[in-house]
Amino acid sequence: MARPVLVVEDDREIRDLVRRYLERAGHAVHTTGSGAEALRLLDTADPAVLVLDLGLPDIDGLTVLAAARDGRQVPVVVLTARSAVEDRIDGLRRGADDYVTKPFSPTELVLRIEAVLHRTRGAQAERVVTSYGAGRLQVDEARHEVRLDGVVLDLTPTEWGLVTALCSAPGRVYSRYELVNRVRGYEFAGYERTIDSHVKNLRHKLGPDAARIVETVLGVGYRLGWSRDE
Ligand code: CA
Helix, strand or coil: CCCCEEECCCCHHHHHHEEEEEEECCCCEEECCHHHHHHHHHHHHCCCEEEEEEECCCCCCHHHHHHHHHHCCCCEEEEEEEHHHHHHHHHHHHCCCEEEEECHEEEEEEEHHHHHHHHCCCCCCHHCEEEEEECEEEEEECEEEECCCEEECCCCCCHHHHHHHHCCCCCCCEHHHHHHHHHHCCCCCCCCHHHHHHHHHHHHHHHHHHHEEEECCCEEEECCCCCEEC
């Protein structure tokens, strides 16, 4: 099944309008008016592209934008009433792939979304697999796969987030707080401690070398113990 377009917009009329036009163009669509729900859907709905209103009632749209880009690499089309040129540049610099200012033509929006999908599909096909520990650990962003000794690991979205965060800078120590932010895109109370149980589950899947792959740095956090292959 094709990966859906995730539409995050708190204005119900606009949300329904965008959904209608996208569905008419043959896309599967998920919608929400909440930023917190959007963060959850980024992990559970596996969207091919995110259409994001920056002015959300619960959390800042830029937080959702950062979460989509960071680790997950979901392309983003920003939708906003803020029409100032500086906002436009700021949004694009933070990683939006395109930017549509309200009021907009829904037909144009669909075309822009499809252009972003087309561009990123090409880029994903070319993306190289990164490997660590002399080829033993491989992270394939395009296929969303982690392989250890050639075997694909069955990871939860949180475990995938942990692996990609640690692998983005081998040897660098990440605090639990940083990992929560990398994995979930934003902070929420009490979650910091649960990182330990996710690491425990991840290590279980990594087998006998787990403690050397994901190293504990006492009193600080975790780091990738293996170095990246050239
Ligand atoms: Ca809004």
